[in-house]
Amino acid sequence: MSRRQLICDVLVIGAGPAGLAAAYRVAENGRSVVVADDNPDAGGQIWRGEARNTKSNEAAAWFEKIRNSEIEFAYGIRIFQQLSPGKLLGETDNDVCEFSYQKLVIATGARERFLPFPGWTLPNVMGAGGLQALVKGGLPIAGKRVVIAGSGPLLLAVADYLKRHGADVSLIAEQTSRPKLARFSFSLLGQTQKVSQALRLRSQLSGIGYLTGCWPVAANGFDKLHSVTLRRGSRTWEVECDYLACGFHLVPNLELPQLLGCRLDKDAVAVDDFQETSVADVYCCGETTGIGGLELSLVEGEIAGLAASDKKELARSLFSVRNKQQKFATALNSAFELRSELKSLVAPDTIVCRCEDVQFSQLQSSDSWRAAKLHTRCGMGPCQGRICGAAVEFLFGWQAESVRPPVLAARVGSIREG
Amino acid sequence: MPDTVTVVVNGELVTMPVGSMVAAAVLKAGVSAFRKSVSGQPRGPLCGMGICFECRVTIDFEPHCKSCQTICQNGMDIRTDE
Numbered sequence: 001m002s003r004r005q006l007i008c009d010v011l012v013i014g015a016g017p018a019g020l021a022a023a024y025r026v027a028e029n030g031r032s033v034v035v036a037d038d039n040p041d042a043g044g045q046i047w048r049g050e051a052r053n054t055k056s057n058e059a060a061a062w063f064e065k066i067r068n069s070e071i072e073f074a075y076g077i078r079i080f081q082q083l084s085p086g087k088l089l090g091e092t093d094n095d096v097c098e099f100s101y102q103k104l105v106i107a108t109g110a111r112e113r114f115l116p117f118p119g120w121t122l123p124n125v126m127g128a129g130g131l132q133a134l135v136k137g138g139l140p141i142a143g144k145r146v147v148i149a150g151s152g153p154l155l156l157a158v159a160d161y162l163k164r165h166g167a168d169v170s171l172i173a174e175q176t177s178r179p180k181l182a183r184f185s186f187s188l189l190g191q192t193q194k195v196s197q198a199l200r201l202r203s204q205l206s207g208i209g210y211l212t213g214c215w216p217v218a219a220n221g222f223d224k225l226h227s228v229t230l231r232r233g234s235r236t237w238e239v240e241c242d243y244l245a246c247g248f249h250l251v252p253n254l255e256l257p258q259l260l261g262c263r264l265d266k267d268a269v270a271v272d273d274f275q276e277t278s279v280a281d282v283y284c285c286g287e288t289t290g291i292g293g294l295e296l297s298l299v300e301g302e303i304a305g306l307a308a309s310d311k312k313e314l315a316r317s318l319f320s321v322r323n324k325q326q327k328f329a330t331a332l333n334s335a336f337e338l339r340s341e342l343k344s345l346v347a348p349d350t351i352v353c354r355c356e357d358v359q360f361s362q363l364q365s366s367d368s369w370r371a372a373k374l375h376t377r378c379g380m381g382p383c384q385g386r387i388c389g390a391a392v393e394f395l396f397g398w399q400a401e402s403v404r405p406p407v408l409a410a411r412v413g414s415i416r417e418g
Numbered sequence: 419m420p421d422t423v424t425v426v427v428n429g430e431l432v433t434m435p436v437g438s439m440v441a442a443a444v445l446k447a448g449v450s451a452f453r454k455s456v457s458g459q460p461r462g463p464l465c466g467m468g469i470c471f472e473c474r475v476t477i478d479f480e481p482h483c484k485s486c487q488t489i490c491q492n493g494m495d496i497r498t499d500e
Contacts, residue, residue, distance in 0.1 A: 123450035123462030133466030138438025224450040382471035
């Protein structure tokens with residue numbers, strides 16, 4: 001198998017907003033920079049598909065800046081191993097790629113948190129961001145009946161997107177309570193941009209029910225989804241639909257920083273003021289340092305890029321913007337904290353680990369994820385616990401104890417290259 | 419340059435906009451079950467972003483391809499449930 005070498009001053013992993021902002025700042029300061037991503041194009045999740053067909057002004061402005069910068073992009077590359085500090089190994093569908101760098105910026109973003117409930121493994125039950133990604137990827141959604149459920153502001157953004165593409169969005173079920181949401185809205189006062197975004201979404205979504213304190217208790221169907229059963233207070237009812245788009249807020253993608261030994265703090269990568277992790281010359285920015293949204297990701301990316309280019313004073317000038325966005329992030333995460341009732345959605349025969357088909361009842365006798373893995377193979381399939389990990393943490397309080405290479409399923413031939 | 423591509427999903431022709439993902443083409447073809455789980459249950463895409471591995475299909479005789487991260491190319495042969 002052929003092996004490519006990519007050598008640069010700064011390697012950025014992740015071509016979402018945080019990674020792009022970091023790369024832009026690095027290139028601006030004359031350092032050579034490579035951005036690697038496992039997707040076929042730039043944008044990450046929130047700007048998926050916008051590199052070619054930009055809808056938002058902010059994304060357009062950033063992509064314009066990126067196009068005019070000297071940045072090398074390496075798409076479709078899955079990083080799976082560290083050879084030594086300053087050297088990472090990745091694979092594409094066709095070859096193996098060795099990256100050599102002085103400094104590393106990790107911007108691997110976040111994924112949706114999925115909670116198991118009866119029927120959640122049925123085809124056409126997807127993540128909220130998951131369904132949106134498929135529609136951006138060419139899935140016709142016009143006329144399809146969609147129920148959106150789970151938690152977090154992503155549900156509203158997805159509802160808006162699907163509605164504009166002709167979907168018949170029946171309702172949005174948000175698990176958090178109305179008072180918690182009201183406190184969150186109040187905390188936004190003073191942030192003009194966020195308030196205007198919220199108001200615009202609200203008017204665009206008029207006609208779609210937004211039910212707080214409401215969540216799915218079952219997805220029904222035989223070989224694919226037919227309906228979803230929802231609960232709100234003491235009321236339980238069934239809604240027929242073609243798709244259930246369901247995600248319970250977001251969790252950071254931590255596998256790569258954990259592989260490199262970066263210290264974590266409260267389920268996110270711990271960083272100093274300059275976005276540097278506990279490992280020297282390894283920076284981290286965006287959702288990987290804690291869920292905080294687009295604006296925080298961008299400014300963290302800029303700070304990381306400047307710091308990795310030894311422009312600490314310039315980086316310092318952005319601290320106040322970041323601190324303001326961090327206050328928003330704190331309010332956001334407390335508003336959409338999961339209620340404990342969601343722990344009882346799972347039935348004894350509900351599958352928790354979808355790769356290995358491990359049921360909830362098989363996990364109840366274990367006292368740690370390690371024990372569960374040894375007894376049941378929970379979290380040991382192709383996704384390596386990326387989906388069930390957040391679920392078992394919520395249900396049992398278990399956390400991943402270690403991350404070992406390869407962090408992603410890789411070809412034997414690629415691993416031998418290491 | 420044409421702005422669509424045509425792929426073959428389980429023997430049926432499906433036309434998609436250029437740049438579409440294989441997962442979208444499979445769903446457009448009316449197929450919801452992309453694969454069988456280890457205990458034989460039907461499964462389809464979940465995360466849409468290459469993390470969950472639920473949307474695996476066989477593309478041009480190569481098994482276990484993530485259909486949500488593979489772009490449709492003209493004439494691609496896509497098979498589910500293998």
